[in-house]
């Protein structure tokens with residue numbers, strides 16, 4: 526099959542490295558005389574038939590920018606089969622031979638629905654949450670952790686000056702990767718992640734022990750959806766007599782330029798995607814393992830086993846939770 530036209534879209538939460546991947550996809554495809562169309566606002570634009578033709582000039586300066594140059598959306602209507610069907614028809618009407626989807630697991634499910642409608646799809650993992658379990662790394666994760674660490678380190682300094690404890694909330698949806706790597710990299714004292722559920726009572730006990738042992742107020746990193754950090758910080762102040770504050774790291778994690786590692790990752794993913802399409806290999810998920818980009822069946826990718834780094838979590842506990 527001779528591939529003449531491909532399309533690319535970004536879906537769900539934006540992730541640093543999406544723009545780098547788009548830049549590389551366009552450059553590699555154009556060098557092979559393949560036309561590239563950008564779909565605006567993810568699946569929403571696919572349904573509404575919003576396409577723009579991309580070339581090397583248009584994408585020239587986007588490779589080092591955060592956000593998504595094509596824009597993205599959380600388009601819940603894509604769960605509706607008639608919406609998927611119409612979207613597939615839009616691709617066919619434009620003679621698009623294959624679609625590259627950059628996003629997280631919700632976006633991958635949407636891509637699988639398109640496959641059922643006869644669309645040729647390649648998925649690139651792009652989510653700061655790092656929660657696609659078939660791959661060790663997703664685009665955006667490295668940058669998000671670095672942003673979170675910078676934030677935590679800065680806030681820790683002012684907390685330390687006033688001998689305050691602090692509870693940080695980081696993103697990750699239901700995945701503790703950002704919390705784990707942030708806590709390890711910023712010498713925080715306690716952690717709460719969904720992969721090792723803990724109760725508020727246990728956290729309070731651990732904080733009391735920490736204060737008794739070190740005579741210092743601890744820094745705690747909590748993955749979102751674990752606790753109400755406002756409430757937890759108030760309870761800690763009341764129960765320990767030490768002043769506790771909370772700080773929600775928030776969208777700074779998703780903002781700003783991609784890190785060097787995310788840009789290098791985006792490059793490898795983008796080249797792999799175009800190579801697969803050119804060879805007529807479709808419905809694959811691209812992943813990363815042992816410094817190399819690989820591809821696997823898209824539906825198998827979504828069934829993959831959990832790969833949380835429990836060894837690192839254990840190491841964190843052994844360093845911080847001595848009695």
Ligand code: F6P
Nearest residue numbers: 538652653654696697698749779
């Ligand atoms: O999936 C990325 C993410 O930033 C999650 O970490 C977070 O739970 C969610 O998106 C926030 O979603 P929104 O941008 O819609 O507020």
